[in-house]
Amino acid sequence: MEFESIPGVGAKTASALAEVEGAERALREGDVAHLASAPGISEGRAARIARGAIRREHDDSSRLLRTDRAREIHRELLSLLQDRAVTAYGKRRLETFYPSGSPSRIEEVRAFARRALEREPDPDVREALSGVTPLETPRDVRVRDRCLVTSDAETLAAAREALPELPVEVCEDARGLADLARSYSTVIALDEAFTGVEVEGDVQVRPDALSDPAEIAPERVLSFFATNRESIRAAISVHRTDGMDPPCDLDSLDDALSRLGPDGEVRDDAELDRLTRAVSDLDASVHTAESVANDSLRNAIEERDVTIEGTDLLSLAERGAGIDSLLSRELADEYAEAIEAAREHLIDALALDPGESEIARGAFPEEPTFPVEHDENVVGRLREELVAEKERRATRGKRELAADLAAFRDPSEALVRAALDLDVELAVSRFSREFDCTMPDFSGAGIEIEGGRSPLLAEPLEAIEPVDYSVAGVTLLSGVNSGGKTSTLDLVCTVVVLAQMGLPVPADRARLERFSEVHYHAKTQGTLDAGAFEGTVREFADLASGGEGRLVLVDELESITEPGASAKIIAGILEALAETDTTAVFVSHLAREIRSAADCEIAVDGIEAVGLEDGELVVNRSPVKGRLARSTPELIVEKLAREEGTAIYDRLLGKFES
Structure with missing residues (x-):
């Protein structure tokens, strides 16, 4: 690519x-x-x-959202979707869903959404998803106890690329190989020329080593799974809880992960644990064993009456003999028992095997001495043996576990990806269920909404009155203040944005055409100065002469200048839009004036206030086709005329009806 x-x-x-x-x-x-x-x-x-x-x-060069308010609607909807995702991945993945004009892209997401709508959001699944994170590849894995060796420059470069975790050394002969064997616990020679070379230490000739990195550097596999263990286990839980079809045997993977420690070490290996403890406790156990021998010997001396003939004492003195000779002569059995006690303590404390025990016994020599002292050379040999065996055991265990886990590398990635993708599906499913959404139909012209409830309203869904509204061509939307005109525009834009993202929309039923552009002009705050007014007029002039298949939503454009001039300007814009294949809804309190100023028939829909109750408007939130809605002042005058019966109120009411 x-x-x-x-x-x-x-x-x-x-x-x-x-x-x-x-x-x-x-x-x-x-x-x-x-x-x-x-x-x-x-x-x-x-x-x-x-x-x-x-x-x-998808060869998609469309740019559907052309105004700030349209883009703001998209951001708000995306945020609502993201709030229903559990994982950070799910929130980011939802950002790849965008309003498109491409039929193939829309249909691709619609297929995804249909699958999502079949999902039942399960709290237990969501709880399991909270532990799933994208897998990471550790970049700082380093192995210090073994090295690769070669004398060939090309092999050197290949080795460093294939196994960057291991040091790669250049070596020409047996002497160099022997030096490296003293520095590393294991030396792996890559050249066949080293076959038959005998040096002390663990030296392996493996010309094929680079073809099996997991065996030579099992830390690579173990580090990957140690880093991602919790996420993989969480993904296993997601699959089990949701009943998803897994890409591998979950029990086998879970069992292999249970044998892996958080730092990549092998767990539940009793022999390795024994060797690790033995190395760690060696010095302390040797000193304790010395104390055991000395305490035993001191007690024996204190309890024993030693009688020495004068000639014997004179003989010992002439030979310069000291306590060692006295012990050998008088307390030989007691000394032997003390030494044996020290040896047994050391062997038992470290849980040494027979071969290790044989070395350990030599740590306390049989020649009498007081106080008893260990032989550091023997202890050093024991330490070397324990460390070497520990490293061999650890490496062998790592290789075995890495071999088991290596087969799960790709399935683990698929397992986690499936869980993360499930989070995206469940976010769409939750959004759809919480806002009573349905998949829209792309057919016909314009847009038709039945039972629409805007998710952008700061009210519980059950408190929102459903709205029915359909529009094709150019329409003026009239209505009382706070009657829901802006909310209707928001609902129309919401349905179009979600539908052209390929997602379900908040309505009982929705039908719309596939729009090429969405222009949503929010209400202007205050009258514009001359420069800003000119810019706004230019913008709408360009819009009126633009392409086909657009949706134009405008909220109270009359606020840009004086009402009389605004009505004429809006009438001219609507005339121009009516000549194109454009669906447009202009919210205005000047619907009567605009329609009078227009040279063509302009449809007017109305959000009607059906009356006043306790000073509050009672409103039918669904626009009525072909109805110029009465204003709030007209309703108030009508109420006064009905209640007071004074001529002035009838006269005022007549002005509204003329």
Whole structure:
């Protein structure tokens, strides 16, 4: 894949993506977390790259949202979706869903959404998902106890690339090999020329070593699984709880992970644990064994009356003999018992096997001496034996466990990806269920909504009155203040944005055309100055002469200037839009004046207030087709005329009806 062909990807970003194994798959699947593992690419940047790749795949050059308010609606909806995702990955993955004009892209997401709607959000699954994170590849794995050896420059380069975890040494002869064997516990020679060379130490001739990295450096596999163990286990829990079809045997994977420690060490190996304790406790156990011997011998001396003939004492003195000779002559049995006690204590304390015990016995020599002291050379040999056996056992255990886990590398990645993708599906499912959504139909012209409830309203769903509204062509939307005109525009924009993202929409039923652009102009705050007014008029002039298949939503454009001039300007814009294939809804309190100023028939819909109760408007939130809604002042005057019966109120009411 040519990464630079993706919109927004330059040479530097393409180079970073090239360093990531599986980048092409991640781009196809929108795997934001995997793309973010590339050097210097943040998750936000990865989401934008994924969107660019999706656009390229669908040849999608559309830019549906053309105004700030339209883009704001999209951001608010995306935030609502993201709030229903559990994982950080799910929140980022949802950012790859964008409003599109491409039929193939919309249908691709619709297929995903249909699967999502079949999901039943389970609290236990969501709890399990909270522990799932994208898998990481450790970059700082280093092995210090073994090395690779070669005399060939080409092999040297290949070894450093294939096994960067291990030091690679250059060696020409047996002497150099022997030096390395004294520095490393294991030396792996890659050249067949070293076959038959005998040196002291663990030296292996393995010309094929580079073909099996997991055996030579099992730390690579173990580090990967140790780093990602909790996430993989959480993904296992997700699959079990949700009943998903797993890519491998979950029990076998879970069992292998249970044998792996948090730092990549092998767990539940009793022999390795014994050797580890023995190495750790060796010095302390030797000193304790010395104390055992000396205490035993001191007690024996204190309890024993030793009688020495004068001639014997004179003989010992003439020979310069001391306590050692006296012990040998008078307390030989007691000394032997003390030494045996020290040996048994050392063997028992370290749980030594027969071979190790044989070395340990020599740590306390039989020649009488007081106080008893260990032989440091023997203790050193025992330490070397224990350390060597510990490292051999650890390496063997690592290789065995790495061999078991290596087979689960790809399945584990698939397992975690499936769990993370499930989070995205469940987010869509929760959004759809919480806002009573349905999949819309793309047919006909304009837009038709039945039972729509805007998720952007700051009210509980059950408190929102459902809205029915349909529009095709150019329409004025009239209505009382706070009657729901702006909310209706928001609902229309919401339905279009979600539908063209390929997602379900908050309505009982929705039908719409596939729009090429969405222009939503929010209410202007205050009258514009001359420059801003000119810019706004230019913008709408360009809009009126633009392309086909657009949706234009405008909220009270009359606020840009004086009411009389506004009505004429809006009438002219609507006339121009009516001549194009545009669906437009203009909210205005000047509907009567605009319709009078227009040279063509302009449809007017109304959000009607059906009366006043206790000073509060009672409103039918669904716009009535072909009805110019009465204003709040008209309703108040009507109420006064009905209640007071004074002529002035009838006269005022007549002005509204003329």
